[in-house]
Amino acid sequence: MENTKSPELMEKIVSLCKRRGFIFQSSEIYGGINGFWDYGPYGTALKRAVEKCWWNEMVEKRDNVDGLDSTVICHPKIWKASGHLDKFGDLMTDCRDCKARHRVDQMEDQSKCPACGSKNLTPPREFNLMMKTYVGPVSDEEHTAYLRAETCQPIFVDFHLVRVAARRKLPFGIAQVGKAFRNEINPRNFIFRSREFSQMEMEFFCFEEDSMKWYEYWKNERVRYYTEVLGFKEDEIKIHEHETLAHYAKAALDIEFKFPFGWGELEGVHHRGTWDMSRHQEFSGENLEYFDQENNRRITPTVVETSVGVDRTVLALLCHAYDEDTAATKKEGMDEDVRIVLRFPAKLAPVQVAVLPLSNKLSEPANKISTALKKYFRVEFDVTGSIGKRYRRQDEIGTPYCVTYDFKTEEDQSVTVRDRDTMAQDRVAIDKLKQYFQDKLDM
Ligand code: GAP
Numbered sequence: 001m002e003n004t005k006s007p008e009l010m011e012k013i014v015s016l017c018k019r020r021g022f023i024f025q026s027s028e029i030y031g032g033i034n035g036f037w038d039y040g041p042y043g044t045a046l047k048r049a050v051e052k053c054w055w056n057e058m059v060e061k062r063d064n065v066d067g068l069d070s071t072v073i074c075h076p077k078i079w080k081a082s083g084h085l086d087k088f089g090d091l092m093t094d095c096r097d098c099k100a101r102h103r104v105d106q107m108e109d110q111s112k113c114p115a116c117g118s119k120n121l122t123p124p125r126e127f128n129l130m131m132k133t134y135v136g137p138v139s140d141e142e143h144t145a146y147l148r149a150e151t152c153q154p155i156f157v158d159f160h161l162v163r164v165a166a167r168r169k170l171p172f173g174i175a176q177v178g179k180a181f182r183n184e185i186n187p188r189n190f191i192f193r194s195r196e197f198s199q200m201e202m203e204f205f206c207f208e209e210d211s212m213k214w215y216e217y218w219k220n221e222r223v224r225y226y227t228e229v230l231g232f233k234e235d236e237i238k239i240h241e242h243e244t245l246a247h248y249a250k251a252a253l254d255i256e257f258k259f260p261f262g263w264g265e266l267e268g269v270h271h272r273g274t275w276d277m278s279r280h281q282e283f284s285g286e287n288l289e290y291f292d293q294e295n296n297r298r299i300t301p302t303v304v305e306t307s308v309g310v311d312r313t314v315l316a317l318l319c320h321a322y323d324e325d326t327a328a329t330k331k332e333g334m335d336e337d338v339r340i341v342l343r344f345p346a347k348l349a350p351v352q353v354a355v356l357p358l359s360n361k362l363s364e365p366a367n368k369i370s371t372a373l374k375k376y377f378r379v380e381f382d383v384t385g386s387i388g389k390r391y392r393r394q395d396e397i398g399t400p401y402c403v404t405y406d407f408k409t410e411e412d413q414s415v416t417v418r419d420r421d422t423m424a425q426d427r428v429a430i431d432k433l434k435q436y437f438q439d440k441l442d443m
Contacts, residue, residue, distance in 0.1 A: 009260040013318050014190050016340065020397050022046065022318070022350075023191060035187030035195035042397050043314070045350035045378060047198075050313050051177050053348060054200045057225055058175050058306075065173035065202060066166045070154030072179055073135065073145050081283035082153050082276065084130055085146075091124040092185045103185045131181040131195075147181035151199045152305060156276040159205065159288060159301070170290055170301060171206035171214065177310070189261050191311040198310035205301035207292070208274070214304045215251055215271050222255060222269060222306055230313075231345045232320055238263065248273035255308075257316040266316055267308035274300040317344060321398055328423055342398030343421060346441045351399040352377040353437060356390050358406040366405035369415070369430060373403075377437055395420060401437065 017023040021040030025032040039047055059065050079085045091104040095113035097120050104110055104124045112119055131147040134140075148154065155162075155174045162174050177200045187194050206214050223239070226232045235258070242252040249272060254265040277300050281288040289298045321342040328339055346352060353373055357366035363383050370381040380399070382390050387404065394402050404416040409430075417426045417436065428436050 006260045009319075009322065010190065013260070013322055016322070016342075016396065017043065017190075017318065022397075023314075035184055035193075037191050037194055037311075042350040046317070046344070046348065047310060047314055049348040049350070049378075050310055050317070051198075051200065053229065054225075054308070054310075054313075055175070055177060057229060058173075058200070058202050062173075064168075064171065065175050065204075066162055066168070068155055068158060068162060068174050068176045069178065070148075070151070070158065070176060072148050072181075073133065074148060074154055074157070076145050077283055078153050078157060078280070079130060079146050079149070081279040083279070084149050084153075085128070088130060088149060089126050089128040090185055092127045093124050094122045096120040096122065101185055106186065127183075127185055129182040129184065131183050148179075149182050150180050150201070150307070151176045151178050152201045152203055152307065153276070155201070155203045156280050156303070157284075159277065163205075163290075170292070171204060171210065173202050173204040175200070175202040177201075189259070189264070191315050192259065192261075192264060194311065197312075199307060200310055200313075201305065201307045203272075204304045204306075205290075206304065207299065208302040211271060211273075211302040211304060212250060215269065218304055218306050219253060219269050222267060222308075226255065226266075229345075230317065230320075230348070232257070232316070236316075236320060237266070240265075246275070248275035257312075257319070259315065259319055264312075266312050267306065270305045270307065272303040272305055274302055276303060277301055317348065318342070336392075339392065339395060341395040341420060344398040344400070346400040349398045349400050350378065351380040351394065351397060352401065352441060353379045354390070354394045354399045354402045355379060355381050356387060356394075356402055356404050357383055358387060358404055362405050362407070362409070365409070369403065369405065369433065373433065373437070376434060377441065391418065401440065403433070 020042060022043035023037050023039050026036035026038045027033045059067050092101055093104055094101050095116060095118055097118040098113060098116040100113060100115040102114060107114055113121060130149055133145055133147060134143045135145045136143045155176055159174070178198060179196060180199045181196050184193055184195050204214055204218065226237050227234060238256050240254045240256050245252055249270065251271045253269050255267040255269070256263045257266040277288050288300065290301050291298055321344045323341050323343055325339040325341055326337060355366055355370035357363050360383060367381055370379050373379045391402055400420045402418040404418065406416065409415055414427050414429050417428050
């Protein structure tokens with residue numbers, strides 16, 4: 001299906017996510033809370049698969065990247081040093097007529113309310129995005145702390161501890177996956193911009209003279225990841241080089257995805273210079289320099305960062321995967337006009353294999369197959385409803401393979417494996433199933 005700018009497509013994805021238990025509003029029975037989303041059973045499986053896949057690509061497959069899992073609340077001085085407390089904000093304006101609140105940089109015409117067209121707007125005001133809390137029993141200035149606004153700052157702060165523990169020399173990277181919080185003025189487009197979200201960030205520490213080489217390397221690696229690992233089509237992503245750069249940066253770009261609401265940033269690849277390390281050195285008073293033995297010099301490491309949102313990756317995958325198949329609907333004896341199918345890459349699908357006994361009477365032996373496969377794959381056992389309806393349900397959650405246990409199975413010790421995308425049906429011996437799926441799932 002053509003993925004051009006389409007509010008209807010976005011609505012369909014949001015509604016499918018709720019109906020099938022991928023993602024829904026947080027605190028729904030209380031009317032919801034703007035900018036916060038809960039992941040249901042299939043959403044959780046998908047999100048975990050995304051994180052695992054990124055971790056495998058960025059940490060486990062490499063010899064030069066280590067992992068970190070830092071706290072969400074860190075010393076408040078970190079956010080002073082990083083500039084977040086002073087500068088991390090947007091300009092906002094309120095419409096005095098309809099009471100809508102807008103980010104000024106997102107308004108096409110900054111003199112007019114995008115919601116109601118009124119020109120009765122408040123003057124733009126600065127708004128800090130850091131989420132505040134208090135640590136300890138007293139809620140005062142002295143005990144104020146902040147929920148981290150990006151996962152990378154603790155990486156800079158822990159640089160030496162990680163480097164020494166992992167016995168690293170430059171260049172090497174530190175990666176972290178975790179929650180970040182921003183008091184966004186205008187959370188929107190489902191999970192694209194929320195107030196609580198997860199990031200997957202990798203900070204690569206290198207020598208200044210090699211930094212542009214690493215920047216190019218990571219840009220290419222990350223584009224390769226989207227096309228080869230996640231399977232995005234070449235016309236679904238593009239690179240947007242930043243025209244204006246922070247004074248300390250040599251280069252920066254966004255990898256954008258073609259969402260149904262238009263192109264949007266999925267990931268940033270940033271040359272951060274020595275800014276973060278120098279600032280933490282200045283504010284902590286600790287020496288964060290690196291001694292380069294080969295050249296007998298002390299340097300402040302230069303950093304190249306790759307930073308992507310987990311939730312935005314999940315949304316991009318949902319948009320990429322969503323399809324309405326009209327050609328194949330009659331094939332399986334169903335009389336509906338449209339077959340909704342999520343064509344997730346098999347390694348990320350929340351359910352990779354569904355085991356479906358043709359009749360209730362076959363539940364017991366079929367369940368044994370399901371239990372055996374669960375050791376290796378994400379498997380769901382489903383016995384309710386007609387086989388056609390069960391196929392459709394699995395299509396809607398993006399299951400690449402359905403195993404049907406039928407009355408012939410007892411005789412030939414084989415099952416039918418139905419492929420979500422081709423809808424072809426293979427007869428496979430039960431004792432070959434594990435290998436069959438391992439080959440198919442590229443594991
Ligand atoms: N450390 C650099 C940094 O945080 P960023 O461009 O502010 O850079 C990086 O964020 C990525 O985090 C974005 O490309 C996006 O995928 C994700 N992200 C940022 N703000 C978000 C929000 N409010 N909701 C969901 N994801 C967000």
